[in-house]
Amino acid sequence: MTQTAAVIRMPKRFDYSSSGEFNAAIAAALKQGGNITLDCIEMEYIDSAGIGLLVMSNKKVQANNGKLIMSNLKSAPKEILGLANIQKIIDID
Numbered sequence: 001m002t003q004t005a006a007v008i009r010m011p012k013r014f015d016y017s018s019s020g021e022f023n024a025a026i027a028a029a030l031k032q033g034g035n036i037t038l039d040c041i042e043m044e045y046i047d048s049a050g051i052g053l054l055v056m057s058n059k060k061v062q063a064n065n066g067k068l069i070m071s072n073l074k075s076a077p078k079e080i081l082g083l084a085n086i087q088k089i090i091d092i093d
Helices: 016-032 048-063 075-083
Strands: 004-009 035-039 068-071
Touching (some): 016 035, 016 048, 048 068
16 A cells, blocks of 8 residues: 655645645655645635646646545535546545
């Protein structure tokens, strides 16, 4: 089993404005290899741009033989991700 290499703390609002910082964090985590956990304890909002960022990041992590895992999701973002069927491609703890 692959170990979690990195934990990325997600912002309160995860949308297009988060993309630069998030992509940089993913790139740094990919260098370590392994699984990447997205700690969503503070995340209260996600939109379609945020979901797009998750999908693209998931492809990069899988190409690196790792898994993207989301943890500590609050009910509102969890519901939005559920509507987008994200749990089919990203592990949600």
